[in-house]
Amino acid sequence: MSKRVMSLELVKLLAALSVVATHVGHFSELPPEWSVNIRLLFRWAVPFFFIVSGYFLQRNGSVVERAPKFLVRILILFVLASCLYAPLVVWDRGWDGLSRILSMKVLYIGTWFHLWYLSSLIIGVAVIYSVKRLGWDDLFLPLSCIILVACVSTDFCMVCRIDTPITFNMTKYLLSIPFLYIGMVLSRYDVYSMKLYYTVLFVLVGIGFQYAEAYYALQHYSSDAIRHQFLVVTIPFAVGMFLFGLNGFIQKVLFFSISPQYSLHIYILHPLFLYFLEKYVHSSMFLFLVALLLLFPTIAVYRACTVFMHHILIRQASQMTTSSSALPPV
Structure with missing residues (x-):
């Protein structure tokens, strides 16, 4: 694995930890301003994952083939x-959970609530494949512009508690499409x-304007800044983090590698x-730290089990092939 790709994997790990921190809660033991800032700071993570998927989907060959x-x-x-979280x-939720x-x-x-990312990715790749197939x-x-406007608008209505027939919980399932497209476009250039x-400037501009956008809405529309899911300047923020990861700087500084699957796990x-x-x-910060300590050994066990099952399946397939080749011709 090249240093640039490894550096990008480290940023993916940072993005995954950012998602964990966002889901931990509102950090009630911190001042309210800190909680808002922390949650706003981590909103780049999911769009970043979509960009990475689009980049490698396009860069490693034909999109229609891959x-x-x-x-x-x-x-x-x-x-x-979904099967893992069903029990x-x-x-x-008892019977309500079973009916769901x-x-x-x-x-x-x-x-479970966080699996919207995977379903959105499925929808996005299916749409991109279809559009590419049709030429x-x-x-x-x-299409990307329409989806981004819809997501920003419905997020704004959500935080301002404005009832609309179309909500962010609907439009977010299409959010992968514009960011997959951004990743595909970036793959055509030597970014x-x-x-x-320049990459750091992208990130800083994204952070600064994201705060400015959230607090402008707070001051003029009495919106709840901590409830924001997607803002306009989340776009350059996510792109900046992608470019920063692809630059290879992190790998040069940290000198260690991780499995490409860690962030997704x-x-x-x-x-x-x-x-x-x-x-x-009951402490958000302590909860975050304990969760991280438990995650990594669990992932190691999970990876060992998947590798073991992978080898078993390959061996079975090899034996079946050998057995069939030993049969006399008909």
């Missing part, structure tokens, strides 16, 4: 994660050669820890 395989992997992961839904699992909604929202590439830009100070598994820990740990 998208079906990528789609199948994410779909399998979505089904497995927890029944445990937590048996409803049609589970097909696109999953069994309608000119549709990407206007990894961009100077470090953290994203999928962390609500399990948070659910049970929240019953006994």
Whole structure:
């Protein structure tokens, strides 16, 4: 794995930890201003993941050829994660949880709140594959703009407590499309050669304007800044973090590597820890630290089990191939 890709994996790890911190809670032991700042600071993470997926979907070959395989992997992961959280839904909500699992909604929202990311990614890759297959590439830009406007508008209405027929909880499932498209566009250029100070400038501008946008809405529309899910300048913030990761600077400084799958495993598994820990740990900061300490050994065990199963499946497939080749011709 190249240093640039490894550096990007480290930023993905940072993004996954940012999601954990966002889901921990409102950090009630901190001053309210700190809680707002922390949660706003971590909103770049999910759009960043979409950009990374779009970048490698386009860069490693034809999107039409790669998208079906990528789609199948994410779909399998979505089904497995939904099955993993299904008992927890029944445990937590009783008959209501069981009715949710048996409803049609589970097909696109999953069994736990954070799985919207995977279902959005499935929708996004499916749409991009279809558009590419039909040769309608000119549709990407206007479609992305419409989705981004819809997401920003519905987020604004949500934090201002304005009732609308279309909510952010609906539009967010389309959020992957514009960011996958951004990643695909970036893959066409040598963005990894961009100077470090330009990438840092991107990030700082994104952070600064994101705070400014949130507090402007707070002052003029009495919005609840801590409830923001997506802001206009989350876009340059996420792009800046992607460019910063692709620059390779982090790998040069830290001198260590991680598995490419760690960030995704953290994203999928962390609500399990948070659910049970929240019953006994009442400090958000301590809860965050304990969850992190438990996550990494669990991921190591999980990875060992998946590698073991992978080898078993390969061995079985090899034996079946050998057995069939030993049969006499008909």
